[in-house]
Amino acid sequence: MLPLPGVSQKGSALPAEAVRYGIDRVDLQPLKGRRLGILAHQASVTTDLEYSFVKLKKAGLDLRVIFAPEHGLYSTAQDQVAIEGGIEPITGIPIVSLYPPNRWEKSILAELDLLIIDIFDIGARYYTYLWSATELIEAAANQKILILDRPNPIGRKVEGPIIEPDLFSFVGPYPIPIRHGMTPGELLSFLNERYLKKNLEVVPLEGWDGGYFQGIWIPPSPNIPSLSTAIVYPGACLIEGTNLSEGRGTTRPFEQIGAPWLDPMGVIEAVGTIDGARLRPVEFQPQFSKYEGEVCRGIFIHLLDREEFHPVFTYLKIIQAIRKIHPEKFAWRSPPYEGVLDRLPFDLLIGRKEIREMIEQGVEVGEILNRFQGEEFLKLRRDYLIY
Known part of the structure; x- marks a missing residue:
């Protein structure tokens, strides 16, 4: 049995004060001789902007499969679009899509000794990437799971209600608030101890003070093009549960919302x-999604103080204001949503x-x-905060 992977003591070319991700710090030597799989996407990079799976391949490791979350490995697909597998072009390694959930062939895990999870998440309950991670963890048998940690780009704040079990879905399968304020390693450790009970280890990042992301922003999904989008997202995604455009199909999704009939x-x-x-009042024309090709009158939300x-x-x-001003036009979106047929999408999102x-x-x-603020989560998460 090879020793368990730990944290390398070797430095990097980066200055000492720079943030270093789990992928920058993991000791790769103990991973040699193991059959590996990694869950990653296009924002899974080293601080030198090399893809994690490329780094593992170049190190001579036996990386056999790359698991990809919603939107695909390179974030080419829009929301709620089924993704096919394929071959990663740089490494030639097979890609297994984990989206839609619970439709992938779990027998592939029998060919692996260790599962690596390296996901850049944006800290909102309905962002699905960590739910693909928990699905992968849950499916593991004897495989060890290694989490290569990354910052939570929107910091430590907790906001919104803890979702009730009747509304569990792929946009909220565990009782946590909308904005949880934890890193992937912290949240997955929390969920593993309470629910999953698997053999899991976290390789911590280094140099993160719990604040907002300060590195080079690589969009983790097609409609999160910037840090400001990620900051508004815990609230803006609620617009998906209405008949308003959340700005998909424009260059500033989630920061601008509207409809053709709106009085901004x-x-x-x-x-x-x-x-x-x-x-600020705006007009925009979505090129896809709600109101495709129609000019929407809307509102742009400008961040002044994070x-x-x-x-x-x-x-x-x-x-609430739009519903009051446009009672005949505004509507809650009808199912289906993320595979759920019998509950309103807004309820699934708000929790x-x-x-x-x-x-x-x-x-x-x-x-x-x-009344519903999930502040009790601050106590629940306390023992799992690494930084």
């Missing part, structure tokens, strides 16, 4: 002042049916979130 100025006046952001901005609160305020009902009743958003 009326909505902005109804929303009022937003901490950490300013709202620390003061609360995305879930902000987008719920916007949704509590009562919140939609309270929005319909006109209850103030602040009061709603005070």
Whole structure:
């Protein structure tokens, strides 16, 4: 039996104060002679911007398969699009798609000794990449799982309700809040100890202080082109549960939302002042997704202060204002959504049916979130924070 992989003590060409990811720190020597698989995507790179799977291949390791999450290894597919496997062109290694969930051939795991997970996640419950990771972990038999950790790009804040079990789906299969404030290694360790019970080890990153991402941004998915998109996403993704465009099909998805029938100025006046952001009326024309080819009148959410901005609160305020101003036009999106046929997409996203009902009743958003804010998660996660 080869020794378990640990953290290399060797330095890199980077300055000492730079953030170094798990892939930069992992000791590859103990991995030689093992049959490996890795879950990765196009943002799974070293600090020198080399793909993790390329680094493993160049090191002479026996990397047999690359598992890819939603959107595909190189993030070429849009949301909720089934992805086929293939061959990774640089390494020639087979790709196994984990999306849609629970449709891949799990017998491939019998050919592997160790599973590596190297995923850049954006810290929101409904971002599906870590749920592909938990599916892979759950399917493991005797294989060890090695998590190569990365920063949470939107920091340590916790926001939004903890999802109730009746609303579990692929956009929320475990009881955590919308914004969890944990790294992939921390959250997967938390879930492993409570639910998965597998042989899991984390290779920590180095130099991260818990703040917002400061490195070179590689879009982890097609509609997260920048850090500012990731920051608004925990609130902006709620727009998917309505008949409003969330800006897909434009160059600024999630930062701008709207519909052909929207009154932007009326909505902005109804929303009022937003901490950490300013709202601006815009027009945009989606090239795909909702209202494809139609000119939408909408709102652009400009970030002014990341620390003061609360995305879930902000987008719920916007949704409630639009519903009040356009009661005949606004609607909650109907199923199906992420394979779920019998529950409203908005409920799956927000995590509590009562919140939609309270929005319909006109209850103030602040009061709603005070009732359902998942602050108890701060205590639950405490023992799993590495940094």
